[in-house]
Amino acid sequence: MKSVPNPERVGKEKLKPIMGTPPDLLSPPKGCPFYERCEYSMKVCRESMPPFFEIDENHKSACWLNHKDAPKVGIN
Ligand code: SF4
Numbered sequence: 001m002k003s004v005p006n007p008e009r010v011g012k013e014k015l016k017p018i019m020g021t022p023p024d025l026l027s028p029p030k031g032c033p034f035y036e037r038c039e040y041s042m043k044v045c046r047e048s049m050p051p052f053f054e055i056d057e058n059h060k061s062a063c064w065l066n067h068k069d070a071p072k073v074g075i076n
Pocket of ligand 1 (some may be wrong): 039041062063
């Protein structure tokens with residue numbers, strides 16, 4: 001989310017790029033496609049695609065950090 005431009009913050013903050021290269025979509029990974037480039041990746045991320053976790057009625061997130069047993073890293 002830190003790499004998504006915010007129209008209200010243009011010129012006021014530096015975007016944080018996602019390092020590395022995207023996965024091969026012709027041979028997608030078994031787990032989360034961000035695993036190789038995510039600074040919060042865990043073993044479960046490599047092994048299983050995260051399901052959608054409901055954050056609120058209008059917001060879902062496909063990230064294992066939203067699981068009830070995930071470590072709290074300050075972004076969830
Ligand atoms: S599931 Fe979340 S924490 Fe895991 S690699 Fe993907 S984006 Fe990162």
